[in-house]
Amino acid sequence: MNNNSNTEPEQVKPRRALEQLKPYTAGKPIWEVQREYGVERVVKLASNENSLGPSPKAVKAMQEALTELHRYPDERSSGLISELVRQYDLSDNQFIVTNGGDELIMLISQAYLEEGDEIIVPEPTFSEYAFGAHLMSGAVVKVPFDEKYSYNADSLLAAVTGKTKLLYLCSPNNPTGTYLPEPELRRLLDRLPARVLVVIDTAYRHYATASDYSDGVELIREGYPLLALNTFSKIYGLAGIRVGFGIAPESLITTLLKVKEPFNVNALAQAGAKAALTDYEHIEASRAMNEAGREQLYSGLRELNISYTESMANYVLVELGADTDRIYNQLLERGIIIRAAKGWGLHQHVRISVGTEEENQILLEALAELI
Numbered sequence: 001m002n003n004n005s006n007t008e009p010e011q012v013k014p015r016r017a018l019e020q021l022k023p024y025t026a027g028k029p030i031w032e033v034q035r036e037y038g039v040e041r042v043v044k045l046a047s048n049e050n051s052l053g054p055s056p057k058a059v060k061a062m063q064e065a066l067t068e069l070h071r072y073p074d075e076r077s078s079g080l081i082s083e084l085v086r087q088y089d090l091s092d093n094q095f096i097v098t099n100g101g102d103e104l105i106m107l108i109s110q111a112y113l114e115e116g117d118e119i120i121v122p123e124p125t126f127s128e129y130a131f132g133a134h135l136m137s138g139a140v141v142k143v144p145f146d147e148k149y150s151y152n153a154d155s156l157l158a159a160v161t162g163k164t165k166l167l168y169l170c171s172p173n174n175p176t177g178t179y180l181p182e183p184e185l186r187r188l189l190d191r192l193p194a195r196v197l198v199v200i201d202t203a204y205r206h207y208a209t210a211s212d213y214s215d216g217v218e219l220i221r222e223g224y225p226l227l228a229l230n231t232f233s234k235i236y237g238l239a240g241i242r243v244g245f246g247i248a249p250e251s252l253i254t255t256l257l258k259v260k261e262p263f264n265v266n267a268l269a270q271a272g273a274k275a276a277l278t279d280y281e282h283i284e285a286s287r288a289m290n291e292a293g294r295e296q297l298y299s300g301l302r303e304l305n306i307s308y309t310e311s312m313a314n315y316v317l318v319e320l321g322a323d324t325d326r327i328y329n330q331l332l333e334r335g336i337i338i339r340a341a342k343g344w345g346l347h348q349h350v351r352i353s354v355g356t357e358e359e360n361q362i363l364l365e366a367l368a369e370l371i
Contacts, residue, residue, distance in 0.1 A: 017137045027339050028332070039335035043362050045353040046339040048174070048204070048315050050237035052289055052356070054272075055282045058238055061275035062268045073267035080265075080274045084245060087277060088217060093250040096257060097273075099264050101203055101231040101244035105132045108166065108199060108227070110259045113138045117165040120156060122173060124344035126201065129168040139163070149176035149309055149317070153188040160196060167192070170201040172208055175344055175351040177311025182214035189224050197252070199227045203244075204313035206235040206283065207290050213312065220247055227252055232269075234314065235286045236276040243269040290314045293354035300364035304371055315353045317341065320371075324348050327370050334366055 027046035034042055045051075077097035085092050098104040109132030113119070119133045123142035130140045143159050146152045156167065171179040180188075180200075189198060200216040208215075216228040227248040233239035243265055246256065276282070297316050301308050307319040320327050328340050328350060341349035352363065 015137075017135055020134050021131065028337050030337070033332060033335060033337055037333050037335065039333075042335040042337065043355065043359045044337045045355050045359060045363060046337040046351075047239070048234060048313070048351075048353045049239050050235060050286055050314070051354070051359060052237060052282070052286050054237035054240075055276035055279040057279035057282070058236065058272035058276040061271040062241075065268055065271040068267060071267070073263050073265060073270055075262050077265050077270050080243075080245075080270050080277075083274050083277050084247075088247065090217075090221070090247065091250065093253055094220070094247055096246045096248075096253050096260065097265050097270070098244050098246065098260070099269075100233065100242040101201065101229050102128050103264065104229055104244055104246050104256075105129060105199075106135075107256050107259050108197075109133060109136045109138070111255050112165055112197060114165075116163060118161060118163040119166040119168060120159050120164060121168045122151065122156075122170065124175060124341075124346060125168070125170045126174045127343070129170075129199075129201075133166075138165070145173075145176065145178070149173070149178045151178065151180040151184060153180075153184045153191075156188060157191055160193065164193075164196050167196055167198045168201065169198065170203075171213075172204045172311065172313040174204070174313070175315065175339070175341055175346070175349075176309055176317050177313045177315060178309065179208060179210060179213055179312045181210070181212040183212065185214055185216070186219070189219065189226065194225065197225060197227065199229060201229045203229070203231045203234055205230070206287055207314045208312040209291065210312055217247060220249065223249070225249060225252070232273045232276060235283055236273070236279070237282070237286070238269075238272055238276060241266070241269040241272055243273045289356065290354050293357065293360050296357060296360045297352065297354065297364070300360070300367075304364070304368055306367070306371070315339075315351050317346075317349055317351055319349050321348050323371070324350060327367070330370050331363075331366055336363055336366055338363070 030042045081095045105128050113136040115137040117138045120141045121129045123144045202215040205215040231244040309317040339351040
């Protein structure tokens with residue numbers, strides 16, 4: 001050890017890749033708004049959660065699993081996978097269960113990206129795709145959406161280079177709510193080099209009502225080298241237990257399992273997720289609430305002459321203009337949390353999650369007073 005007081009002690013240096021990483025910024029939690037603004041009731045419409053609450057069947061299953069918490073969880077999540085196999089009519093070797101969709105994105109990055117490899121992402125979209133690439137010293141190629149945030153397969157194909165390894169498609173896309181129609185998805189897959197892995201993030205697939213929407217599963221059945229990313233955080237109402245899954249050809253799953261940590265999904269999450277898959281009443285009620293809520297928001301925003309983008313998800317991208325920061329902060333003062341879109345480079349927009357009829361009305365009335 002160098003004891004010279006005039007010399008700075010040498011420190012362990014982190015990887016250079018970390019220089020360009022920024023921690024994920026989540027929406028404000030309810031408790032923080034209560035403490036900061038002194039409000040008792042908080043309406044949270046910021047994190048695309050299911051305002052109807054968690055699946056009742058999932059809650060019951062987790063309660064019943066509590067007495068076995070001294071046991072390690074099933075390393076492969078076999079019980080949950082068995083139900084996925086039944087519902088999707090695929091083999092168990094075509095599924096991987098992960099600690100939320102975020103872990104699956106990290107596993108994809110760790111399994112496939114070398115230093116200097118490129119990933120293609122639409123812009124704006126979910127930030128974790130870029131995070132995973134940067135962590136592995138990869139490069140991120142951003143392809144802007146067309147007008148009204150619509151996908152353009154030709155623009156995505158034009159971005160492919162000899163270094164392209166992954167292409168992410170968030171459909172419906174976060175934060176825009178727009179989607180890639182199935183004919184365009186097929187055309188994209190047919191023209192891409194076989195060396196490019198396409199990942200379609202379908203976290204919000206249950207909310208999509210367009211007749212030409214595709215969650216990618218049928219294409220996987222047909223043999224396309226496609227990976228579909230899914231989560232239990234949205235329509236199933238299980239964001240708090242962090243569980244997701246991927247569907248892909250067996251060869252891709254085999255590769256991902258090589259980098260997956262053992263016991264990555266806890267026992268309660270496995271039990272809850274399996275039960276939620278068969279909670280059809282909760283799924284349908286959540287879908288119906290969302291469709292009605294979207295229309296309620298659309299109608300209210302039109303009355304206020306506020307521009308928005310029609311969505312296939314459980315949130316709406318809203319343009320508030322130059323007063324966005326003021327309105328956002330004044331809503332917080334009233335105990336209403338929405339998501340500022342500046343993190344996506346949309347400084348005059350906010351993303352509003354669809355809530356219950358009452359929550360949506362509270363938001364709309366507040367907007368009417370503030371605008």
